[in-house]
Amino acid sequence: NAGVTQTPKFQVLKTGQSMTLQCAQDMNHNSMYWYRQDPGMGLRLIYYSASEGTTDKGEVPNGYNVSRLNKREFSLRLESAAPSQTSVYFCASSEGLRSPRGHYGYTFGSGTRLTVV
Amino acid sequence: QKEVEQDPGPLSVPEGAIVSLNCTYSNSAFQYFMWYRQYSRKGPELLMYTYSSGNKEDGRFTAQVDKSSKYISLFIRDSQPSDSATYLCAMTLLGASKIIFGSGTRLSIRP
Numbered sequence: 001n002a003g004v005t006q007t008p009k010f011q012v013l014k015t016g017q018s019m020t021l022q023c024a025q026d027m028n029h030n031s032m033y034w035y036r037q038d039p040g041m042g043l044r045l046i047y048y049s050a051s052e053g054t055t056d057k058g059e060v061p062n063g064y065n066v067s068r069l070n071k072r073e074f075s076l077r078l079e080s081a082a083p084s085q086t087s088v089y090f091c092a093s094s095e096g097l098r099s100p101r102g103h104y105g106y107t108f109g110s111g112t113r114l115t116v117v
Numbered sequence: 118q119k120e121v122e123q124d125p126g127p128l129s130v131p132e133g134a135i136v137s138l139n140c141t142y143s144n145s146a147f148q149y150f151m152w153y154r155q156y157s158r159k160g161p162e163l164l165m166y167t168y169s170s171g172n173k174e175d176g177r178f179t180a181q182v183d184k185s186s187k188y189i190s191l192f193i194r195d196s197q198p199s200d201s202a203t204y205l206c207a208m209t210l211l212g213a214s215k216i217i218f219g220s221g222t223r224l225s226i227r228p
Contacts, residue, residue, distance in 0.1 A: 004160075031214050040125065042220030043161070043205070050214040058215075090160050094214075105151055106216060108160030 002026055006091050006109035013081045013116045021076040021112050023091030031094045032074035033106065034058075034066060036087040043090070049074055081116045088113050120144055123206055123219030131227050136193040140206035140219045143187065147208040147217075150182050152191045155203045155221065164204075165191070196226045 007022045025032065034046040035058075045058030049068040063085060065077045074093075078085060092106040123140045130136055138152075148169055153161035165180045167173045173180045179192040189208070193200055206219040 033215075040220065042123075043218045045215065048215060092160075094216075105163040105166055106161075108162065110160050111158075 004091055004093055004107050004109035006089075006112050008112060009110065010113050011115070013078075013114065015082060015116060017081050018077065018079050019081065019114075020078075021089055021091075021114075022073070023075065023109060024073045025091075025093040025107070026072065027093060027107065028071070029093035029095055029107070030071075032068065033092040033094075034064075034074070034076045035090045035092065036060065036085075037090060037111075038087050046076065046089075078114075081114075083116045086114060086116045118143060119220075120217050121206060121208060121219045124222055125220055127223040127225060129225040129227060130196060132196060132198060134196050134226075136191075136196050136200070136224060136226075138191040138193075138204050138206075138222050138224070140189050141187055142189070142208060142217075144208075144210075144217075145184070145187060146210050148211045149209045150180070150189050151207040151209075151216070152178075152180055153205040153207060153218075155205060157202075161205055198226045198228050200224065201226050 004025045030051050033048040035043045044060045047066040049055045052071045067075045089112045091109045094106045121142045151166040152164045154164045155161040167180050170182045170184045177194045181190040203221040203223045205221040207216045209216045
């Protein structure tokens with residue numbers, strides 16, 4: 001059982017380049033999330049998808065787009081990378097609103113370390 | 118003011134000590150409270166969760182919620198070097214799909 005899988009694990013981009021971060025979960029979770037983590041800033045929500053077919057902005061959505069491809073996959077795209085987007089990106093999933101056990105915890109992937117030069 | 122406040126540390130204690138990690142929050146509607154542990158260069162993992170007020174114990178770990186003071190704590194007994202990690206508190210409303218995280222406290226246990 002792989003849980004949440006993120007690819008790639010590391011990436012270096014030049015300013016202005018584009019890329020897509022991939023995320024897939026195999027736990028049949030309804031909700032998926034993209035966070036960035038920066039020193040001293042904690043985890044900041046970029047976008048989330050409460051259920052298949054829906055996406056919503058989080059705290060820091062500017063410069064990013066997302067696609068909930070199906071129930072398993074949720075991708076994050078940087079259209080024109082900037083040095084300010086240098087960060088560690090985490091994808092997470094949860095059972096979401098319909099959790100029968102009332103458990104609202106997230107399962108996180110291992111992260112993508114992105115450097116924009 | 119952030120919804121959830123957490124002292125970033127770092128906190129360094131000797132092996133075997135009791136560790137206390139804390140968070141305060143401003144939204145009195147929060148009902149689910151969680152603690153995540155994050156090892157260096159890894160994703161956060163759920164350590165414990167509690168619903169509403171009270172205590173919950175799991176081995177050497179105890180989570181405590183005081184809703185009247187809007188204050189939550191994680192206690193680690195008989196701390197081990199393997200407990201060295203960043204600990205993030207998190208909380209949410211019943212039925213909500215988003216969790217609000219604290220910024221994390223970096224903990225180091227000295228052998």
